[in-house]
Amino acid sequence: MTSPSQKPILSLEGIRKSYGQLEVLHGIDFDVHAGEVVALLGENGAGKSTVSGIIAGSIQATTGRMEWLGEPFEPASPRQAIDAGIGLIHQELRLLPHLSIAENVFVGRWPTKNGVVDRAKMVRDAQEQLDRLGLKIPATRLVDGLSTAAQQLIEIAKRLALNARLLILDEPTSALGGAETEKLFEQIKRLKAEGVGIIYISHRLEEIARVSDRIVVLRDGEKVNEFDSGDVPVRAIVESMVGRKLGRMFPQIPEPKDEIVLEVEDLSAPTGAFKDVNFDVRKGEIFGIAGLVGAGRTELVRALVGADPISQGRVRLDGEDITPRKPADAIRRGIVLVPEDRKLQGLVLEHSLTENLGYANKRSISAAGIVSKKRLIEFAQDAIKRFGVKGYWHQNADELSGGNQQKLVIAKWLARGPEIVVLDEPTRGIDVGARSSIYDIIVELAERGVGVIVVSSDLEEVLGVSNRILVMSHGRQTGILERNEASEVSVMELATS
Amino acid sequence: ADEPDKIGLAVANLQANFFNQIKQSVEAYAETKGIEVITVDAKGDSATQVNQVQDLLTQNIDALIYIPAGAAAATVPTRLAHAQGVPVVNVDRNADGEPGDTFIASDSVKSAYNVCKHIFEQAGGEGKMLIVHGQKGTTPEVDRAKGCAEAREEFPGIEVVGEQWSQIWSQDEGFQLTQNMLQAHPDTVIVWGQADALALGAAQAVKVANLPQRIWVAGFDGDTAALEALRDGVFDVTATQQTQYMGRLAVDSAIALVKGEDVPKEQLLEATLTTQDNVGPFIENHP
Amino acid sequence: MVGRSAPRLKALLSLRGATGPLIGLVLLCAFLAVATDSFFTVRNMLNVLDQITVLGIMAVGMTFVILIGGIDLAVGSVLALGMMVMGYLSNYMGVPLPLAIVCALLVAAFTGVVSGVLVTGFGVPAFVATLAMMSMARGVANMITDGQQIVGFPAWFNLMAIIRHGGFLTVTVGVMMVVFLLGWLFLRFTTGGRSLYAIGGNAEVARLAGINVKLATIGVYVVSGLLAGLAGVVLAARLDSVQPSSGFTYELDTIAAVVIGGTSLSGGTGGIAGTVVGVLIIGVLRNGLNLLGVSPFTQQVVIGVVIALAVAAEAFRKK
Amino acid sequence: MVGRSAPRLKALLSLRGATGPLIGLVLLCAFLAVATDSFFTVRNMLNVLDQITVLGIMAVGMTFVILIGGIDLAVGSVLALGMMVMGYLSNYMGVPLPLAIVCALLVAAFTGVVSGVLVTGFGVPAFVATLAMMSMARGVANMITDGQQIVGFPAWFNLMAIIRHGGFLTVTVGVMMVVFLLGWLFLRFTTGGRSLYAIGGNAEVARLAGINVKLATIGVYVVSGLLAGLAGVVLAARLDSVQPSSGFTYELDTIAAVVIGGTSLSGGTGGIAGTVVGVLIIGVLRNGLNLLGVSPFTQQVVIGVVIALAVAAEAFRKK
């Protein structure tokens, strides 16, 4: 592995960053060596993405020094960083929907022959990267319409193709299932062997021990701890992240009532993304939906709330047929969805937190169609506090860290007091502390008699919170497991059948 | 009363050479008289022109020279001026509802009649004819069409086989419309563009079409550049409106009106039939 | 009075995106007040108000359209169509003028239905749908009288644009102010208005939040068409005549006023207060240049420079 | 020849977004071939080619601009400015015509620099920046000769638009075809061209991928200005005269051609092949309606309907 005597390829010294009056990084130092994986950990908003951005040239530090391969380094643009051999996989998906996968992988660095873009080589090389990551989609396909997970894999492929000497992965696995994560780890291992330095950011702490050689922990823009080995007990990491002792991750799951609230009968999609799905959810039940990436879970729950068309089947609420045709139908009945992509489906990023909260809660902020500004702001301040969003009511949503954006979406929907809550990948990009608070919210909902449906690619999470688990594979339901019969093995068996 | 020292000039559209020449003449002539002229250009929009006349009146002009914009003359600018006791000299178009204190224009119907008659005679009194009209429904378009129709009654051998209307009286339109009509009627012998810009475009289309027969092209207005083209044989005949004289007459009329002298209600000028033979002096000195 | 209106004024002024243009407007007025005798007179101010009525009314509808990320190129033609329908019904068909006005507004609103359905139902981009409507409405407006103007309305009609009630307010200016006020109240204080912001910000988020995006989109084009028709009636009153060539290229002026006022063409930000500023900038600029006696061609250059400066100032202020 | 060009033709035709309009174009031609004797003749086809040169050249620049999510409203005015600069230098200043043409192109390109810097450096939205430039360029074009046209160019100049070399190709049409070809090659096969798609798809992604977005944006407006200037020279050759009123409202035609051809106004999708189809639709439509002798007002309605249909067809096909 790494020998300490070796000079680091990258070193940061006293990096500070301010947005106006607000300083978000207060002097960060750490090193990265060749062939080493440094895990960069911290709560939402701790400053991980900001540090990555500074290294990758997309954000400029206010003060501080960086050295890259022994030379002072101050990239003024992403181009400079890329040319220097630094690649960043962004936390947020940033693909060009109207271009092919191959072109997305090579955007800005198209292979050329005689001054002309070499399409054949581009497609070949891109396909190779996709194969490595186990993505069985032709590289000539448009990105438009691909699932979040597939897009995340493409984002990863994009940077693997860089042949960089330092790779920053900002939450690469947040939308991935177990199998895809394995493929990624294989690639990380390969890169390490090739001497590439890697900064790895994730909120899935169980991954950290497996990939990292060193751990740097940030809290509120400061480095609070550094572990010289990746093999640190999760509890120790968490405690230094949040700066206090933490209880159990998963709370006690309450027993649901007998009364059935939601029945789904023979539900099918016109696209064939799911077919003949049957299940019911009881009052106060937490109903998990598991499956591999592309199993059709997202399509199913979107159809359930009227966001996508239904070709056949029925949805009943309290015995009444309410099969929704449009989102408003479901919302009116108290069925709400926290969608999987907060940027594209969850928030209007350029609008304030208050506005965003208001869009889904007309009733609470208006009378006879007239909005009361005062009520709107009070409502927003209350929701922000209640759901622990780190941000101010007047801030724009795009100024929040990724995790806090996710909390904002949850807050927006739960503030309505719904009867059925559907959460698609609810903890994607959420830190441990916040994650357990989201689990607390889920349990609290169940205790109040709300039916909660949780879709997740994180097996531990589905197993941890669900009363029952529906498993899907290739658009079909392959089984429903009771809490006591569900385990990683039994779920995976059904998911791959 | 006194001599005026400030005159407002509301022009319909300075992009049209005809109006631009009047404007230049008014400005130049007024300067020799020591009168300030404030010029505004409505760019062809009558609503804009109402606004501009309001602004002119705000500046306490002593008289208004009004060249109406839009399809037909609007009454409101004249009404506004009269409400403030400012005399109005209408040029080129007049509104029935609220006529100017005097009206200066070419006799379009008569002049169009002359142009058409001349070209019919040149063409030997028979053959197929194309007409590129101006903007449909506007006063000059209607009057000029009327004059030519009168001439056609005297020449039964002339057959109008194609008629198209331009939107903005531009050369480009004249070209395109004529080209397409020639395509449909390649045995045409006469093309008349209701303005020189249209005629120049038409002449260009005739040139491009490269047809065996002699095609006669007529215009209207006597634009400065068109007269040069006429001299060079690009097209055959036009009616030269006395723009310079109109400008001077407008200023003189304005002065007279301010002084309270009598000015005739209508001052109609003849547009001179212009061909290669008599164009020379007009190029030197536009009438 | 002053005390009570202060917070509202502040709310108006603080509207995002319009501060730069507002400063520009104030500077422009200050300059003109010094440079000319006649600009800063009650009479000229009233003239300016008169002169912006048509633009102002259309700009409100355009603000809605642009807020949801659309665009309406048809307004100039729909204005002409509206006025021709009114003129034809009243002077050729003998329909009483008030009724003819109502019919004109209905026809104008109907053009909005067509544009809206093209956009939502057929997936035609707003630019193309309204460009097509622009051509169609102009053609129909022309066909009604074969391109001729119509004159000879009852005397009261023209007087609506001339008599200044209470010494200052013509009916037409009053109509514009009511439209401004209603538009402002709607956007700021109703859930319908907030929905437009949501749609413009992210149509998918809005849809998932239960907003009927298609219906709202059609509604917005209907309102834009309706207001263009109303602007046509107002213009007819001002000109005391109607002609099918009216309103040519007004769509650009209208869009410019809205965008100068800080409403973003990508949708989701802006508002009526900004639009009023934008309309005033265009109105004052034209008026002022005439008062200064700037020659017409130079005016074009100056207008271009001022528009660029006003918007660049706002962009700079933000940084 | 046919055999070799087939795959390229296929690549052209398969271009996303243009299939619907292409079908529309074919139907239109088929209809006109049946309805008129003269449409489907070699000579008329050549006329159509002549008639679309100006629009075609400007549409290529506009395609680039729209691809990156911008818009250029100044093209019509820049066309006029370019031709006036050329005419003034050659006929008033005695500069040899070829040199005058080069100067005209430089001036036209320079307007693009101004627009581009306003957009990238001052954060002025493209719509406003180019609207301002539209007004400024028109004003300057007018000021050059105080609104007068200029005539009297050397004979060879006009002949470039008249003599059909090899029986079919005028120099001006040749210039348009070269512009089409270069534009197409650039967009499809060069990294520069691909960058435009990336910028239009998401400017931030493009920036993070190391593309110099600002420079590319300025470059695109420069090319659009330059091509508008070139279109001006071509128009001057066709008309054998120059006038400052030329190109009025051409920007709308140009944008329409590009959008009908399937390039999305939100940027990121489209291309030259589609634009050629869009230009041809507009050209054939105008030519055909004239051949049919349709009255001008009915033409407006028909043009609107056809534009809406062509684009709606594409949207439907996609579903």
Ligand SMILES: Nc1ncnc2c1ncn2[C@@H]1O[C@H](COP(=O)(O)OP(=O)(O)OP(=O)(O)O)[C@@H](O)[C@H]1O
């Ligand atoms: N443009 C901005 N303006 C103001 N504050 C900002 C801006 N961008 C980020 N911040 C703030 O900087 C802090 C650090 O954000 P950063 O995105 O680096 O967090 P993070 O550690 O990556 O969090 P997460 O785990 O949620 O992704 C946050 O408090 C965030 O609100």
Ligand SMILES: Nc1ncnc2c1ncn2[C@@H]1O[C@H](COP(=O)(O)OP(=O)(O)OP(=O)(O)O)[C@@H](O)[C@H]1O
């Ligand atoms: N890795 C992949 N390989 C092939 N197709 C995929 C992949 N990922 C997504 N898809 C496509 O997406 C469709 C279903 O995606 P959907 O988002 O509904 O799945 P999901 O079960 O919610 O998984 P996730 O949300 O984790 O992506 C699949 O039918 C497939 O066409």
Ligand SMILES: [Mg+2]
């Ligand atoms: Mg982050």
Ligand SMILES: [Mg+2]
């Ligand atoms: Mg999913």
